[in-house]
Amino acid sequence: MKWNILALFTVLLTVVTCEIDYYGVLGVSKQASEKEIKSAYRNLSKKYHPDKNPGNEEAHQKFIEIGEAYEVLSDDEKRGVYDRYGADGLKNGGQGGRGGGGGGGFDPFGDFFGFGRHQQQQQRNQKPRGSDTEVAVDVSLKDFYLGETFQFTVEMQNLCGTCSGTGSKDNKTHTCSTCNGSGVRIVKRQLAPGMFQQIQTTCDQCHGKGKTIQHKCSTCNGQGVVRGKRQYDIFVEPGTSRDHVHVLSGESNHSPDHVSGDLKILVRESGKESYGYRRRGDNLYRTEALTLKEAVAGGWRRELMFFDDENITLSRPSGKSVMSGEIEVIKGKGMPRPDHHAEEFGDLVIDYVVVMPGGVSNKAKYLRDEL
Ligand SMILES: [Zn+2]
Numbered sequence: 001m002k003w004n005i006l007a008l009f010t011v012l013l014t015v016v017t018c019e020i021d022y023y024g025v026l027g028v029s030k031q032a033s034e035k036e037i038k039s040a041y042r043n044l045s046k047k048y049h050p051d052k053n054p055g056n057e058e059a060h061q062k063f064i065e066i067g068e069a070y071e072v073l074s075d076d077e078k079r080g081v082y083d084r085y086g087a088d089g090l091k092n093g094g095q096g097g098r099g100g101g102g103g104g105g106f107d108p109f110g111d112f113f114g115f116g117r118h119q120q121q122q123q124r125n126q127k128p129r130g131s132d133t134e135v136a137v138d139v140s141l142k143d144f145y146l147g148e149t150f151q152f153t154v155e156m157q158n159l160c161g162t163c164s165g166t167g168s169k170d171n172k173t174h175t176c177s178t179c180n181g182s183g184v185r186i187v188k189r190q191l192a193p194g195m196f197q198q199i200q201t202t203c204d205q206c207h208g209k210g211k212t213i214q215h216k217c218s219t220c221n222g223q224g225v226v227r228g229k230r231q232y233d234i235f236v237e238p239g240t241s242r243d244h245v246h247v248l249s250g251e252s253n254h255s256p257d258h259v260s261g262d263l264k265i266l267v268r269e270s271g272k273e274s275y276g277y278r279r280r281g282d283n284l285y286r287t288e289a290l291t292l293k294e295a296v297a298g299g300w301r302r303e304l305m306f307f308d309d310e311n312i313t314l315s316r317p318s319g320k321s322v323m324s325g326e327i328e329v330i331k332g333k334g335m336p337r338p339d340h341h342a343e344e345f346g347d348l349v350i351d352y353v354v355v356m357p358g359g360v361s362n363k364a365k366y367l368r369d370e371l
């Protein structure tokens with residue numbers, strides 16, 4: 001048991017500390033081009049070739065190192081992993097287990113590098129999605145009934161037109177030299193002699209963007225984005241349900257760093273131009289007050305304004321009484337049904353309330369407040 005822990009510890013030490021500076025081995029800079037790397041490799045491998053150094057163990061070791069360094073730095077993908085995570089990154093299965101051999105299958109940074117690869121993939125293949133934005137428009141009941149196109153203006157974040165979102169005056173961006181464009185840095189912290197912890201942090205040089213600019217665009221102060229007004233037309237179909245959400249896909253804040261989310265427009269009912277009607281689903285409701293005399297004796301007539309300009313007539317002949325709380329249903333005078341199944345319109349429900357002499361009864365007041 002004890003021995004196992006010791007073995008584990010030794011492997012850990014090996015993995016963490018056994019790092020070769022491949023650029024140093026080839027004597028090139030971190031920014032070296034493919035050509036420079038190739039030519040450095042050619043010169044050095046000639047110089048240290050075993051044929052030219054028979055019996056020289058040091059030269060032989062050097063020759064192997066040069067080959068290793070070239071193998072990594074001449075391959076874009078391997079070089080990328082090495083730049084970000086060092087030689088450990090390559091050893092710990094950066095290539096799906098290739099080259100990992102000999103480590104006894106123990107992978108102290110498995111999760112760590114898994115995370116790293118995931119991030120890297122996200123940066124390379126797809127930008128993260130930005131958040132959605134919600135705005136509300138207030139629509140009168142009349143407009144819900146008739147349908148209407150609304151023009152509205154909203155202030156959102158837009159890509160800067162001057163620099164096309166680069167934030168750079170000359171439209172040029174440069175790969176950040178601190179993080180080599182990854183936007184993250186690996187910081188090593190010593191836990192104990194010979195034992196290090198690696199922590200991934202956002203690159204402070206480029207603030208995680210992976211790119212730097214030399215001259216800031218003066219319009220957006222180098223941000224690449226500016227706030228500005230946008231105008232949209234939305235059509236509210238006749239009979240659109242209350243609190244319907246209209247989605248303008250990809251119209252949320254724009255940014256060079258993310259894929260835009262959606263702009264969601266909540267269609268609320270404003271309470272204006274309701275003409276005394278109240279909506280519940282496809283039906284309209286209305287409370288109509290009658291005097292005691294009207295209720296008892298009949299012989300009255302009311303013209304109610306309606307949304308489509310055809311007034312609604314309520315009436316009772318003389319001698320026809322109405323009870324308080326009586327309901328009258330007028331077919332087809334409710335809200336339009338946008339999906340047109342069954343009837344095209346809902347119904348209008350009239351609720352009669354008899355007003356006692358001396359004022360509105362408490363019950364009537366209550367009913368009115370509800371509407
Ligand atoms: Zn700009």
Ligand SMILES: [Zn+2]
Pocket residue numbers: 176177178179180181182183184203204205206207208209210211
């Ligand atoms: Zn950076």
